[in-house]
Amino acid sequence: MTYADFMNAPKRRDRAATRSALLDAARRRFAEHGYDGTGVREIAADAGVDATLIFRYFGSKRHLFDEAANGEVPEGLGAPGAGPAELADALVREVVLGDAPAGGGEHPLLLMLRSAGRPEVRARLHEEVCDRYLADMADRFAGEDAALRAELVGALLLGMGVMRDVVGSPVLPGADPDRVRALVAAMVAALEAGGRPADPTGP
Amino acid sequence: MTYADFMNAPKRRDRAATRSALLDAARRRFAEHGYDGTGVREIAADAGVDATLIFRYFGSKRHLFDEAANGEVPEGLGAPGAGPAELADALVREVVLGDAPAGGGEHPLLLMLRSAGRPEVRARLHEEVCDRYLADMADRFAGEDAALRAELVGALLLGMGVMRDVVGSPVLPGADPDRVRALVAAMVAALEAGGRPADPTGP
Amino acid sequence: MTYADFMNAPKRRDRAATRSALLDAARRRFAEHGYDGTGVREIAADAGVDATLIFRYFGSKRHLFDEAANGEVPEGLGAPGAGPAELADALVREVVLGDAPAGGGEHPLLLMLRSAGRPEVRARLHEEVCDRYLADMADRFAGEDAALRAELVGALLLGMGVMRDVVGSPVLPGADPDRVRALVAAMVAALEAGGRPADPTGP
Amino acid sequence: MTYADFMNAPKRRDRAATRSALLDAARRRFAEHGYDGTGVREIAADAGVDATLIFRYFGSKRHLFDEAANGEVPEGLGAPGAGPAELADALVREVVLGDAPAGGGEHPLLLMLRSAGRPEVRARLHEEVCDRYLADMADRFAGEDAALRAELVGALLLGMGVMRDVVGSPVLPGADPDRVRALVAAMVAALEAGGRPADPTGP
DNA sequence: CATGAATGAGCGTTCATTCAT
């Protein structure tokens, strides 16, 4: 057992540890108060280090935010050949029910949503959601208005995240996860069925 | 022409007009750039008055924001006795498709969402969504987990608004409104049907 | 006698007075400690006002410096048709002997010299000295190497200013002004005479 | 190969070499950008060592500057018994025409001038110029106002250095050195002759 | 009552410097 092992409780002078402590604190603060509502001194205080280390390690508050919102966007979202129902179910589990692969806190998309006042954040949000999630989802829908139906699935999932994390509704966290998944599956199934044949012409 | 006429003509900007000009400008700015991204000078400049009048009339930027987010939450959301489908349809038209009763800009809920970094804003958002919309919606669902199903409808609608106004997805604004309403109706119907009997157990 | 007249000792809320108080303080500080050695808070404290007024009135510290170094560069430097001796004499009186037209403090060129670490300041200095003073002086010299002789006159005058204001030598301020002018005149005369004929070959 | 050989070979950068590498880099940086415009990290990077060594070897940035401006002030300025003309000529060659004894870069006086914002630097400048150069020069002048005439010679030389190195005028570097020396000699001669008799009363 | 000059707290960021390893 080395000296460092023995003293690892205060764990000072550890580059990697400090960096990730700052990232953790940043994710929490940014998620809670948004980009503008969070000061670098607060992040540093949460991490228990001096504020200037943010600039040493990340260059600027902006870069810290970007990295905080980046790292953990999961790559594989579902089986490549699966249908929309399977993908939606995977997303429900990941985004809403909190089986987050990174374990840490919130989904990066919701972290960004809290700072959506900033144009640059909105730009990244747009790109991430439209070019990544919705495009993937639309590929799995057949029929002419696949994009619209994918958008509605995306809206449902995003809305669930907003309900839980921004609005703070207690319903989703308290509900039976299997029941939630079942209801979402029913909605997605309705979308899949609700293509052209059953001519649902409006008023 | 009397002396009073002479004195009144140039300064006809009375309290009420200035106040509502400030409120309008504030709504636009807050909706576009969020609370933190909006300065009192910008609002005042948009309204064509001096910035200090904001403090004279509203006390603080905070109070101006509160009032801007307040005024126009529509009261009657649908026929009192109607089912969830009718209510959802009314909300789709109002929130998403832009038949806004206030005519001006965005739905107040989305205005608040853009400023959800502020805890007080989130508190109001919570109250408004949970106590008003979701409670009303849950009342129209039968069955044991009415709250959960109401939450999912709310999430869908909220998510659609976020998609359009925050993420900036071009799909919803470009879609055929009747088609959108039909698809949403199908999803809500699936929710109504998806009660206990048809045991939709997930994987 | 108005109320303002009566209270003019503290002279508060007076735009023009505050602006020029800031300019005066800035000139003093910049001259004494250079650009980098001077903080906006110090300038403001000297002027007896809040530091943010610097930004209100000048936009930035940089602009304040520029204006402090600008305003009082005298335009007409001497009779247009006069020879180098007359121009040099006028400059001696103005730059060195302190018959400054602005009366305030130092000559702007010396103010800039104190901040010559900054590249932008050096650029202005170069431009001011070469394009303005030296070009004017060279025009008044006849002969082939007018530029070099003008440069030497300029160097002498600049050096006198540096001696007095930067080095802080007590000789010039304590000397008889007429004697100084006479000696400088003799040096310039030697320069005028020292053309080609009297072949003053070096060792 | 012994163990000592093995350990010594890679770290042959001993104290003296590192120290003088830092001093050289400091001289270059300070001369180019002034005291305030130069950071310790830049100096250390130029010298290829860690920035903290500056503090180990010199104690502070201030002390490093002092030592950088000290070391190379040349001692013997001219033949002890020679007149002002000879001394001036020696100084012209040394200060202005670049036959610098240290070979490296600029004359220390000009290095200090670039940092003349700092009071301590100005103090050293004053001491160096007045107590050393001017006193020496004044000793070689006869007549009542020897100090004043020495001051004018010093001003001319200093001004030439400023013209070349601070103002950046291209005239002096491009001129024929012998011609420069001849003109300066003529000016100094005028100063020697311009004693009392030739009553040079000003306007 | 309206104007705009004045304010002070706070922002992100940089810097010379110290201290643990």
Add this chain to the structure above:
DNA sequence: CATGAATGAACGCTCATTCAT
């Protein structure tokens, strides 16, 4: 002894807000 992580004071600047006129 050397390395680089950590520090704290200061920087220029913006902001909502107050107060005198």
